[in-house]
Structures are given as structure tokens and as C-alpha cells.
Amino acid sequence: MTPVSAATIDGLRRIEGRDKVTGAARYAYEQQIEGVATAVAVTSTIAKGRIHGFDAGETLAHPRVLEVLTYENAPRVAEDADSEPELAVLQTSAVAYHGQVVALVIAETLEAAREGARLLAVEYREQTPDVELSDSHPGLYKPDKVNAGFPTDEGTGDPDRALEKADLVVDAVYSTPNDHNQPMEPHATVATWSDDGHLTLYDSTQGAPMAANSVSKILGVDSGRVRIISHHVGGGFGSKGTPRPNVILAALAAQALGRPVKLALTRQQLFTMVGYRTPTIQRVRLGANADGTLTALVHEAFEQSSTIKEFAEQTTTCSRVMYASPNRRTAHRLVRLDVPTPSWKRAPGEAPGMFALESAIDELAVAAGMDPIALRIANEPDVEPETGRRFSSRNLVACLREGARQFGWDERDPTPGVRREGRFLVGSGVAASTYPARRQPSSATARANDDGTYLVRIGAADIGTGARTALTRIAATALDVDPSRVVVEIGDSALPFAMLAGGSMGTASWGSAVVKACRALVEQGGGEVEVDTKEEVAADADLAKHGFGAQFAQVRVDIDSGETRVDRMLGVFAVGKVIEPRLARSQLIGGMVMGLGMALMEEAILDPRTGATVNHDFAGYHVPVNADVTDVEATWIEEEDAELNPMGSKGIGEIGITGAPAAIANAVFHATGRRVRDLPIRLDRLL
Amino acid sequence: MALHHREAAPVTQVEIDLTINGENHQLVVDTRISLLDLLRERLGLTGAKKGCDHGQCGACTVLLDGRRANACLALAVAHDGSEVTTIEGLATGDQLHPLQEAFIEHDAFQCGYCTPGQICSAAGFIDELDEAVDGPLSDDLIRERMSGNICRCGAYPNIVSAIREVASARSGAAERVGGAA
Numbered sequence: 013m014t015p016v017s018a019a020t021i022d023g024l025r026r027i028e029g030r031d032k033v034t035g036a037a038r039y040a041y042e043q044q045i046e047g048v049a050t051a052v053a054v055t056s057t058i059a060k061g062r063i064h065g066f067d068a069g070e071t072l073a074h075p076r077v078l079e080v081l082t083y084e085n086a087p088r089v090a091e092d093a094d095s096e097p098e099l100a101v102l103q104t105s106a107v108a109y110h111g112q113v114v115a116l117v118i119a120e121t122l123e124a125a126r127e128g129a130r131l132l133a134v135e136y137r138e139q140t141p142d143v144e145l146s147d148s149h150p151g152l153y154k155p156d157k158v159n160a161g162f163p164t165d166e167g168t169g170d171p172d173r174a175l176e177k178a179d180l181v182v183d184a185v186y187s188t189p190n191d192h193n194q195p196m197e198p199h200a201t202v203a204t205w206s207d208d209g210h211l212t213l214y215d216s217t218q219g220a221p222m223a224a225n226s227v228s229k230i231l232g233v234d235s236g237r238v239r240i241i242s243h244h245v246g247g248g249f250g251s252k253g254t255p256r257p258n259v260i261l262a263a264l265a266a267q268a269l270g271r272p273v274k275l276a277l278t279r280q281q282l283f284t285m286v287g288y289r290t291p292t293i294q295r296v297r298l299g300a301n302a303d304g305t306l307t308a309l310v311h312e313a314f315e316q317s318s319t320i321k322e323f324a325e326q327t328t329t330c331s332r333v334m335y336a337s338p339n340r341r342t343a344h345r346l347v348r349l350d351v352p353t354p355s356w357k358r359a360p361g362e363a364p365g366m367f368a369l370e371s372a373i374d375e376l377a378v379a380a381g382m383d384p385i386a387l388r389i390a391n392e393p394d395v396e397p398e399t400g401r402r403f404s405s406r407n408l409v410a411c412l413r414e415g416a417r418q419f420g421w422d423e424r425d426p427t428p429g430v431r432r433e434g435r436f437l438v439g440s441g442v443a444a445s446t447y448p449a450r451r452q453p454s455s456a457t458a459r460a461n462d463d464g465t466y467l468v469r470i471g472a473a474d475i476g477t478g479a480r481t482a483l484t485r486i487a488a489t490a491l492d493v494d495p496s497r498v499v500v501e502i503g504d505s506a507l508p509f510a511m512l513a514g515g516s517m518g519t520a521s522w523g524s525a526v527v528k529a530c531r532a533l534v535e536q537g538g539g540e541v542e543v544d545t546k547e548e549v550a551a552d553a554d555l556a557k558h559g560f561g562a563q564f565a566q567v568r569v570d571i572d573s574g575e576t577r578v579d580r581m582l583g584v585f586a587v588g589k590v591i592e593p594r595l596a597r598s599q600l601i602g603g604m605v606m607g608l609g610m611a612l613m614e615e616a617i618l619d620p621r622t623g624a625t626v627n628h629d630f631a632g633y634h635v636p637v638n639a640d641v642t643d644v645e646a647t648w649i650e651e652e653d654a655e656l657n658p659m660g661s662k663g664i665g666e667i668g669i670t671g672a673p674a675a676i677a678n679a680v681f682h683a684t685g686r687r688v689r690d691l692p693i694r695l696d697r698l699l
Numbered sequence: 700m701a702l703h704h705r706e707a708a709p710v711t712q713v714e715i716d717l718t719i720n721g722e723n724h725q726l727v728v729d730t731r732i733s734l735l736d737l738l739r740e741r742l743g744l745t746g747a748k749k750g751c752d753h754g755q756c757g758a759c760t761v762l763l764d765g766r767r768a769n770a771c772l773a774l775a776v777a778h779d780g781s782e783v784t785t786i787e788g789l790a791t792g793d794q795l796h797p798l799q800e801a802f803i804e805h806d807a808f809q810c811g812y813c814t815p816g817q818i819c820s821a822a823g824f825i826d827e828l829d830e831a832v833d834g835p836l837s838d839d840l841i842r843e844r845m846s847g848n849i850c851r852c853g854a855y856p857n858i859v860s861a862i863r864e865v866a867s868a869r870s871g872a873a874e875r876v877g878g879a880a
Contacts, residue, residue: 017860018806025803032811033799033818035746035786042745050740075710122740123731124710131705196750196758196812196851246748246812247851279751476810476852598806598854605853630755630849637846641855 016597016645023594024495027481028244028474037244040216041200041276048202049078051265051275052125053258054115054132055284056107059141059623060350063105063114067133071117074131076124079269081116087264090232097320098353099230101257102264107136108320109352110623111284113257118265118273141350143623147185147293147314152345158326159360160515166332166398169339171297174308178299182375186296186368186689188673189615190625191289192282192633193357195475197246199286200276203262209233211266213240215259218252219512221471224505226255231263243503245475249606250356252475253514256286283616283628287355290315290325294368299339304380304387306337311369313344318353322346325354326361330446330670331369332398333558335391350623356514358606359666362447363673367610367691370443370674375687383426384442384678385412385562396556404553405653407586408444408560414649415442415562415584429685436568436577439683445561445671449588449662451520451552454510455544458487458529465497468529471510472502472522477665478595479518485592486523486659490530500526508542516559516663519591520656524548527658553655559662561585563604563675569683574698576680578608583646585667588653589660596664600646603668608644609636611673615692715779719744720788728775735759735770738785746786746815750849757848760816760823761785767823769847786815789822797865798822805861809852820848821862825869836866 031037038044056063068080086102093100101113115132119125142151158164175181202214211233217223220240228235245252258275265273277285292315299308313327328342357363377384389409395402416422424440425431431438456470468487474480480500488495501507511521524545532541566580583604590596613634617626627633646668653660673691680698681687688697711730716723719742728737735752738744738761747770750758754772761770762784770783789796798818801807808814824844833840841859850858 018857019801019804019860019864026806026808028811029803029808030795030799032808032814033786033795033802034790035744035815037811038745039748039812041749042739044743070705070707074707121729121732122736123729127708127710127731131707133705194851196756196810196849197748198750245810247810249851276749279753279756476808478809594806598809598852598857601856602809602853605855606851629753630751631753635849635851636853636855637849638842638855638858639846641853642842644853644856 018594018597021594021597023592024481024485026478027484039197039244039246040202040214040242041274043202043214045202045204045272048272048274049118049120049269050122050125051116051118051262051273052129053113053261053275053277053281054117054129055281056110056112056114058107058136058138059110059143061107061136061138063107064135064137066115070131071128074124074128076120077117077128078120079118080132081265081268082114087267089230093230096230098257099255099260101260109284109318109350111352111625113261113285116261116265118269141623143349143351143618144620145291145293145314145316145347145349149347151347152314155322155324155344155346158324158344160326162326162329165343167341171308171310171339171341174339175297175299178307179302180300180376180379182298182372182379184296184372184375184689186294186371188292188364188367188691190291190618191357191610191614192616193249193251193288194282194635195247195249195251198277198279198282199252199256199258201259201262202272202274203266204272205266210237211263213259213263215240215242216245216252217242218245218248218473218475218514220473220503220505221509222512223255227259227263230260240505241503242473245473248475249358250360250514251286253356253512279630280628283625284352287353288616289357289364290354292327292364294327296368296372298372298376300376300380304382304390306335306391308339309335309337310341316347316349316351316354318351319348321353323354327365329361330365333396333446334369334444336393336397340397351618358603358669359447362670363610366446366670367673370671371677371689374441374678385416385421388412388444399556401554401556404555404557404655405651406560407649407651410649411560411562411584411586415564415582419564419582421564428682433568435571437571437683438568439679440564440566441675441678441682442562442564443671443674443678445563445585445667447516447559447663447667447670449557449559449656450515450517451524451549451657452511452517453544453546453549454521454525455508455542456525456529457508457540457542458533459540460533460538465499466491466493467499467501468526469501469507470522470525471505471507472518473513474502475513477513477518477599478592479513481595482519482591483522483526487526487530490527491534516666519661520663523659523661524657555655557656559585559587559667561667561671563671565675565679567676567679567683569680569698574695576612576693578676579642581644583668585648586651587648587664587667588651588656588662590648591659591661597646599664600668601644603666604644604646604672605636605641607669607672608640608676610669610691611676612692713776715776718782720784730776732775733771734773734775734778737775738770744785744787748812748815750813757820758813758816760820760848762819762823767820786819789818801861801865805857807857807861808854813848813850817848817850817858820845825866828866838863
């Protein structure tokens with residue numbers, strides 16, 4: 013492969029690029045607000061029990077400390093805030109997990125606030141916590157639905173009987189760990205109340221308009237009185253999809269003090285206060301005829317949530333989409349533990365689910381003596397297996413074939429554990445990727461200015477996705493003008509209401525509204541228009557809409573230490589029309605890199621006795637660094653799909669992480685002959 | 700669990716002198732303040748980012764007396780008389796530093812939060828090439844020497860190509876990038 017450089021790809025440079033490389037881009041905490049006080053959060057040191065008392069004497073005596081807020085004196089949130097227990101902060105003495113916020117110290121300076129937090133004494137009545145997930149936990153239950161509203165269980169035929177009769181059977185248990193988003197910008201908020209009761213929040217969020225609605229409900233404030241501004245967001249990967257405790261803490265503190273308050277969570281606090289991916293235990297059973305065609309597919313997931321909120325990751329939904337099988341069962345079971353509340357992390361469901369499914373498919377290929385690409389092609393469904401709906405487009409096979417060509421797959425000897433290069437065993441693997449292509453209603457305005465420029469306004473968010481740039485391109489195309497004549501304003505709840513940046517729905521949702529507004533403006537011949545896409549979205553054809561991809565990995569494993577290094581990764585995706593190729597490539601590569609981390613290093617560990625996250629920083633929780641990423645390339649095939657949205661696009665923010673861990677695990681098997689079914693593929697798991 | 704009282708540390712203010720992006724600052728600082736918090740909380744220079752506050756992510760990287768340093772691990776009081784270059788001081792007027800241009804051109808960032816640290820770190824790295832302790836310029840060398848700067852968006856391949864372009868174009872030691880003016 014010839015190395016690709018973004019510099020040689022046509023397209024727009026990031027619109028906010030200059031601000032980001034000069035340090036001019038101000039993120040939430042960095043807003044310069046007159047008279048702002050600084051807050052530091054104090055978190056629980058027990059995982060279950062009650063706060064028995066505080067001694068804030070030393071804290072309040074410390075120079076420049078202004079106030080200590082706890083459940084005893086914090087302003088009350090609205091009564092119906094119970095529906096968002098993670099946001100009803102400082103309202104109760106109950107402690108539900110280690111690292112839950114129990115107090116806020118506010119001071120004139122960060123140094124004083126931090127010292128004040130250190131001096132605060134908290135007494136607890138501690139109970140024995142239960143923090144360990146297992147597939148035989150007595151508390152396992154069947155949630156009513158799983159995340160994004162998917163059915164908890166579904167299936168067809170009689171998979172148990174089919175497994176009994178199958179020529180080939182794979183029956184394996186896979187696991188993925190407690191896995192964290194960890195965006196580079198820790199969650200942060202600056203809160204200001206005006207004299208007439210308006211709340212302005214500078215917040216690091218994936219969706220200012222939706223977050224403003226949530227905050228107004230929690231605080232019991234009229235929604236017109238809450239404004240969230242979020243021009244730049246230092247990554248989120250799901251963890252900033254909805255408001256997190258920092259937003260409410262800052263708002264309550266500003267209310268209590270009667271002056272602006274800023275609060276940034278610490279890196280350590282991100283491990284408990286803002287969500288993470290649940291660990292999963294997944295049993296996959298595949299039955300197949302001798303020719304590799306599936307006769308049964310069973311995918312069952314066991315996962316956790318906290319005691320205060322149910323979050324059930326949709327881990328097995330990928331098995332309802334990927335392969336044809338006359339007999340199928342997919343299921344989720346959840347247990348509520350004394351652990352932090354899990355939430356969205358990049359590709360909830362597909363990321364852990366596709367690790368298990370695509371590893372099992374590889375195991376079946378080995379059992380069948382078939383090439384894993386040929387096996388996948390042999391099991392291509394004509395329609396979506398779960399629903400029988402037609403696919404609006406499905407080009408997994410084209411991705412597999414094109415990837416195989418670019419990667420040099422045909423030269424591969426499938427025999428595992430036989431390629432030695434110096435002190436390394438070398439191998440390669442493949443896995444499929446998938447992620448749904450959806451959209452949600454959004455609204456936008458478009459205005460023609462007298463000077464020939466255009467202003468498009470929409471409450472979208474750019475969390476690093478390139479949304480500001482992609483929407484500029486979309487607007488310019490719809491207006492049939494050069495992008496330099498279009499200004500797109502985003503990142504403010506005062507702008508027209510729009511979908512958040514989540515579920516890979518941002519561009520599809522916002523772009524639909526932007527196109528509609530721009531076309532209406534052209535039709536009107538100038539002036540200004542405001543549109544929303546409720547009708548269009550409601551009228552969307554009921555089809556199976558998903559992006560697909562194929563990922564290839566080449567690894568080498570040190571025969572002495574068991575260390576796995578990824579020498580090469582290639583992803584080929586079918587994601588509809590790619591709007592801004594330079595930026596799309598970056599985002600797909602980014603997903604693959606996070607998948608590399610998921611495969612080899614990312615794992616938060618809870619002390620089973622105390623429930624404390626023991627490796628709660630970057631020294632202990634390893635994410636990929638530059639030296640871990642040797643040669644990762646992403647590309648795509650041309651895919652026309654007129655049944656999605658006016659752009660013909662599918663979301664690309666999440667698909668890159670799906671399949672990447674399985675491709676690496678499958679390559680590790682090919683290199684070593686060892687099948688590692690538990691992520692991450694640590695050194696000790698290969699020794 | 701009984702309440703256990705901690706003893707408050709004494710609070711001391713000290714006068715220091717710093718040259719930041721070529722401008723002299725005489726400051727009275729809390730001895731507990733890090734160079735990063737001094738820049739961000741007191742001077743409004745928020746280009747240097749706080750990602751971890753523990754020297755583990757590199758988002759706060761600045762050039763301290765010409766060498767790259769994690770500003771979160773540097774106590775301001777310990778650097779009296781030092782020269783500091785932050786991301787705000789790299790460009791010359793409207794003329795971006797070559798690394799800033801290259802980061803835009805190679806799409807070497809997404810969310811942008813690690814970017815000031817990446818660029819300052821890259822400027823320091825390129826100056827270190829003169830010392831030639833790790834052999835000649837190569838992609839492996841860039842990757843290794845840039846591994847103190849985490850990018851969670853995973854822009855590493857583009858970061859490497861941006862730095863490669865600037866580092867290869869640099870003619871010998873004639874023009875020191877990003878160092879003290």
C-alpha cells in the first residue's frame with residue numbers, strides 16, 4: 013500500500029482549524045467570566061452506604077475558600093429529577109458507588125478549592141459492596157428494553173435443536189472489560205445566573221439544545237431560561253451525550269453563591285462520574301453445515317448497571333443484522349451492582365458485540381477449514397435477519413473483497429502459529445464492521461446576506477467530528493455556491509433545536525435540516541427561512557439501514573513477553589456518500605485506533621473489596637499513544653443510497669471501532685495459534 | 700469510619716519573574732500554583748490544556764527555556780526567571796508556525812484539545828534532532844518521541860505526517876523552531 017496523506021486529499025480544511033492550532037479556540041472551562049469562583053468536587057471513598065457526617069471546619073477556615081456544598085445545604089433540584097438520578101447531585105446521604113460526588117468545595121482560586129477539598133472530612137456508614145459481574149449472578153434480570161429502544165431478546169426457529177444437529181459447532185464465551193471514553197478534555201462547566209433567573213452554562217457537551225432541556229427539568233427552571241453554549245468540545249465519544257453531574261454541580265454552586273462558578277472534573281473523576289462501557293460476558297454459539305452455512309446463531313450478553321440507574325447496552329443487536337441463519341436467539345441480561353453508572357461509549361452494542369460475534373465467525377472458519385472472508389460471504393443475508401426488511405444498501409461483501417485486494421489477503425497461509433520473524437510470531441486477521449444509519453428530526457435556519465454570503469444556524473455540535481466543516485459543505489452544495497460564502501453557526505442551545513452528536517446520527521440529522529433550509533431559501537429567492545424535518549423523518553421508509561465495513565490487521569507477538577504490536581490496519585467501509593473525504597478518513601482512522609486500544613490495552617479495574625477504580629488515570633488505564641499506531645489506513649467504496657437522507661450519507665463516527673478488536677484478536681490467533689476471548693489481549697493472556 | 704482531620708498546608712505567596720511569549724511578567728504567586736494553572740487561571744493563556752494534571756497526557760506541553768515540558772508538573776515558583784513559549788506564542792503575527800500550518804494541512808487533529816500540546820511538543824522534538832541522540836529522523840522516531848502526547852481522537856497517522864513534513868523541510872540547525880526568541 014502506498015501511504016496516504018491527508019494533505020493530498022481534496023476538500024475543506026477544518027473551519028475552526030486555525031483557532032485550534034493557535035490556542036485561540038476556547039473550550040468550556042476557558043471562558044473568561046468576570047468574578048468567577050472555582051469549584052472542586054469531592055467523591056465518595058466507599059461504594060455502598062450512607063454519609064454519616066461532614067466536618068468542614070478546616071475547609072472553611074482555609075484562606076479563600078468560600079463554601080462547601082453537600083446534601084445538607086445544597087439547593088434542591090426539582091422533585092421529578094428522580095428520573096435522572098445521576099443528575100440529582102448533593103440531594104441525599106446515600107452512596108451508590110465509589111467515586112460518586114458527595115461534596116463541592118468552592119473557592120476564589122483553584123489552589124484553595126483543591127486544598128479545601130483535601131481538608132474536608134467525610135464520615136460514612138459503610139456496607140459491603142457487590143461490584144463483580146458474573147454470568148451466574150443471582151441478581152441478573154431481563155430489562156424491558158436495551159439502549160436505543162431495542163428489544164431485549166428476540167429470535168427465530170429452534171436454535172437449540174439446530175445446534176444439536178449441526179455439523180460444526182462453535183460454543184465460546186467472550187468478555188470485554190470496563191472500558192472508558194476518556195476524551196482529552198475533562199467534563200467542565202461554567203455557570204452564571206442572571207439577576208432575573210436566567211442560567212447560562214458554558215459546557216462541554218455533544219448537544220447543547222437537548223442538554224439545556226434536561227438541565228431545565230432537573231433544576232425546575234423554565235426551559236427558556238437555560239442556555240448552553242458549547243463552541244468547542246474536546247472529544248466526547250458518548251460521554252458528553254447527555255448532561256453529566258458537573259453541569260448541575262456548577263449550576264447549584266452558582267445559585268448558592270450568587271456568582272459565576274466554574275468546575276472541571278479531574279481525569280480521575282472521569283472514571284466514575286461520567287459513564288463508561290459496561291463490562292460484558294458474551295456466550296456465542298454457532299451451528300453450521302459442513303460447507304460453512306449457518307444453521308444456528310445464539311448470542312447472549314451479561315452486563316451491569318448501577319443500583320441507581322438502568323443502562324442496558326445493546327450488545328447482541330449486531331447478531332440480528334449481520335448473518336443469515338434460520339435459527340437465531342439474541343438476549344441480554346443485566347445485574348445492578350454497587351458500581352458507577354455505565355453509559356454510551358463509541359458504538360454502544362456494536363463495539364463489544366462485534367468482538368464476540370466476529371471472533372466466533374473466525375473460529376467457525378477455522379473449524380470449517382474455510383477462508384473467513386468466504387465464510388462471511390456464504391452467510392450474507394438477503395434481508396435483515398431480525399425484521400425481514402430490505403437493506404437500503406448493504407455492501408459488506410464489496411468491502412471484504414476490496415479490503416482483501418488492498419491488504420494482500422490472498423497471499424495469506426491460513427495455518428496458525430507458523431510465521432516467525434526474529435523473536436516475533438506474525439499473523440493477520442479480518443473482521444466485519446457494522447453500525448446503524450439513522451437520523452432524527454432537527455431544525456435549522458438559512459439566511460442570504462446582502463454581501464452574497466449565507467448564514468446557516470443549527471444547534472449542532474462539533475466534538476471533533478468535523479461537523480462544522482461538513483455542514484458548510486452540505487449547505488454550499490444545496491445553495492450551489494462556493495463553501496467560502498457560507499458561515500455555519502453551531503454549538504449553542506439558542507440556535508434552532510437539533511439532534512445531539514450521538515448514534516452516528518449528527519450529520520444525517522443536521523444535514524437533512526440544512527439541505528431543506530438551503531433549498532427553501534433558494535426557492536424563496538433570498539431572505540431567511542426556518543425549517544424542521546419532523547415530517548421527512550416521520551415519512552422515512554421502513555428499511556434496514558446500516559453501514560458496513562471490513563477491517564484487516566497484521567500483528568506480531570513477542571514470543572518471550574507476549575506483547576502484541578499491530579503493524580498494519582486497513583479498514584474499508586461502505587458508508588453511503590462520504591461528505592468530506594479528508595475529515596472522514598480521519599474519523600474512521602480514529603475509531604480504528606480506539607478499537608486498537610480496546611483490543612490490546614484498555615481496561616479499568618475495580619477492587620472487588622472496595623469498589624474503587626484502582627487504575628483511574630492514564631498511567632494505569634492505557635490508551636493508544638503514537639508509538640502504538642504504526643500504519644492505520646481507512647478508505648471506502650462508492651456507495652449510492654437514495655433512501656437515507658438528502659446527502660445519501662451514513663454516519664461514520666462509530667463504525668470504525670466496530671470489528672477492529674476482533675480483527676486484531678483474529679490476527680493474534682493466526683500469529684500464535686492462541687485464541688484470546690477476553691479483552692484486552694494482555695501479555696499474560698498469551699503466555 | 701471515623702472522621703480524620705487533615706492538617707492545612709501553609710499558604711505562601713512569592714514574587715517571581717517570567718518571560719512568556721516574549722513578554723515579561725512580574726507576578727506574586729501562590730507557591731502551590733503550577734505553571735499550567737498560572738497560564739490558564741491567572742493569565743488567560745488557555746492554549747495550554749489541562750488533560751490530566753499528572754504529566755500523563757501531554758496536553759499542557761509548553762517550551763520551558765526552549766525545552767518541551769509538562770506545565771502541569773512544573774511549579775511556577777520553581778521557574779523564576781524562565782522563558783516560556785506557549786502555543787499562543789508560536790505564530791509570528793498572522794504568520795502561522797510551519798507546524799501549525801502542517802497540522803491544518805494534514806488534518807492532524809479532530810477535537811483539538813491535545814493539539815497545542817502536540818504542536819509545542821513537536822517544536823521541541825524538532826529542536827532535539829540537533830542532539831541526534833536517537834539517530835536520524837524517521838517515522839518511528841517521531842512516533843516514539845511524540846508518545847508523551849495522547850490524542851484520544853486517534854489522529855496519530857496525520858500527526859506523524861505533519862511533523863515529518865516540517866522536520867524534513869528544516870534545513871540543518873539554521874532555524875530553530877519554537878525555541879526562545
